Amino acid sequence: MPALGPLVKESVIIFTTALAVSTILGLLYAYFYYRSGRRVRTVLHQTSQTLEMVPDLFWLIFSQFLAISIHRATGFDRIEVAGGFAEYIRFLPIVTLTLTTLFFFIKWLTIHIHEQEAISYLELAQAKGVRPRGLFWNHLLPNILYRFYLFFRSNIITILSTLLIVEYLFNVQGLFRFAVYNPQMEILLVILFVIYIPIFLLDLLIEWIIPNAWKGGI
Helix, strand or coil: CHHHHHHHHHHHHHHHHHHHHHHHHHHHHHHHHHHCCHHHHHHHHHHHHHHHCCCHHHHHHHHHHHHHHHHHHHCCCCCCCCCECCECCCHHHHHHHHHHHHHHHHHHHHHHHHHHHCCHHHHHHHHCCCCHHHHHHHHHHHHHHHHHHHHHHHCHHHHHHHHHHHHHHCCCCCHHHHHHHCCCHHHHHHHHHHHHHHHHHHHHHHHHHCCHHHHCCC
């Protein structure tokens, strides 16, 4: 267990940072999409659908290619394209995981914004003089936030599998890369417990924190 500490730290840093950034960007995109007109929405919807279909491996290769191209053009060499033994790489893995997760979130948010707009409570709030900003952040967002969390929880395996690919191909000194190179049953069981127990406790905490009014009977 003590030997897994540095590996867990790297995986947690990459996972939590990418998740936080993709969530914030996803909510900002949702707000921009909600405030946009029909033509802009069409462009955003088609663009997000196209990007969401791009394989995760493409973003990994593209980010490495972009870092190498920047180095060749400008001589800037502060962006590492792969880690090494006892060397940590975080920037490109975080960027890659953020992009893949972001497009995953955007697709869900776009669909549910359309669903919420068809519900009469927004029209009622608008008739009472609530501004569009307030409509989104105070009315629409609380109604989809818990469903958004359930969506993330049900697809966490997909995100973690992407993290595994990112750690392996970027040579990140993380927990998932360690599992790939050490496929012994005892090690895999310990790693599963290390992953599952914090997620389980965090899920209990979030379920307790989220107000029942936001759950809408779910």
